[in-house]
Amino acid sequence: MDFRSSEQPVRTTGPRSEDALPETAAAAVKVVIVGGFGVGKTTLVGSVSEIRPLTTEETMTQAGVGIDDTSGIGGKNATTVAMDFGRISVNEELVLYLFGTPGQERFWFLWRGLFEGALGAVVLVDTRRLEVSFDVIGRLEERSVPFVVAVNSFPDAPDHPVEELRGALDLPESVPIVTCDARQRSSSRDVLMTLMRYLQGLAAEQQAS
Numbered sequence: 001m002d003f004r005s006s007e008q009p010v011r012t013t014g015p016r017s018e019d020a021l022p023e024t025a026a027a028a029v030k031v032v033i034v035g036g037f038g039v040g041k042t043t044l045v046g047s048v049s050e051i052r053p054l055t056t057e058e059t060m061t062q063a064g065v066g067i068d069d070t071s072g073i074g075g076k077n078a079t080t081v082a083m084d085f086g087r088i089s090v091n092e093e094l095v096l097y098l099f100g101t102p103g104q105e106r107f108w109f110l111w112r113g114l115f116e117g118a119l120g121a122v123v124l125v126d127t128r129r130l131e132v133s134f135d136v137i138g139r140l141e142e143r144s145v146p147f148v149v150a151v152n153s154f155p156d157a158p159d160h161p162v163e164e165l166r167g168a169l170d171l172p173e174s175v176p177i178v179t180c181d182a183r184q185r186s187s188s189r190d191v192l193m194t195l196m197r198y199l200q201g202l203a204a205e206q207q208a209s
């Protein structure tokens with residue numbers, strides 16, 4: 001895909017100049033950020049995106065009460081009903097487009113088509129509610145979407161060693177598990193870099209075989 005344009009129209013309205021893609025951008029990669037309700041998807045996309053992230057949040061309505069399990073996540077009163085969208089230039093050539101998507105069962109219709117063309121995914125995990133991650137991981141495995149797991153460190157979350165989490169989530173040795181603070185740009189960026197390195201490794205393996 002070539003995002004460069006030889007003709008740069010002069011705009012008086014429209015995207016701000018800082019939203020413009022670098023001229024050198026040569027490759028665009030679609031990355032999906034998934035995870036249960038309140039794990040920090042919107043926060044991660046927001047902290048790392050170089051464009052003002054597009055977020056579709058709707059204050060949780062009575063309809064969501066009892067369906068979205070808010071126990072253990074005090075203070076959370078909005079749930080993502082659609083998607084988060086952001087962009088990050090990893091280097092001069094590589095641009096990632098981030099799509100944050102809810103993992104609750106009632107939003108699975110959004111998954112249709114979303115993973116088309118996606119190179120990989122980040123599964124955000126809250127150790128206080130690991131069970132929401134099971135379905136999400138299962139669905140990624142079904143679709144053969146490579147993913148890394150990022151454990152978002154909430155202050156009152158129990159501190160599980162990575163290998164214990166690997167066991168609990170039933171993940172093979174090869175799947176990277178990292179911890180992060182989704183509010184920190186550098187930490188969110190590290191998660192994405194872990195995914196990119198993992199994807200590179202998989203591509204190299206495939207080439208070798």
Ligand SMILES: Nc1nc2c(ncn2[C@@H]2O[C@H](COP(=O)(O)OP(=O)(O)O)[C@@H](O)[C@H]2O)c(=O)[nH]1
Binds near residue numbers: 040075076080152183
């Ligand atoms: N302590 C802590 N709080 C976080 C972190 N990431 C997100 N939060 C908070 O957790 C709540 C849910 O995050 P949000 O991004 O809306 O979750 P989403 O439903 O997955 O999009 C928000 O109040 C965030 O400020 C983190 O890494 N550490």
Ligand SMILES: [Mg+2]
Binds near residue numbers: 041057
């Ligand atoms: Mg959200």
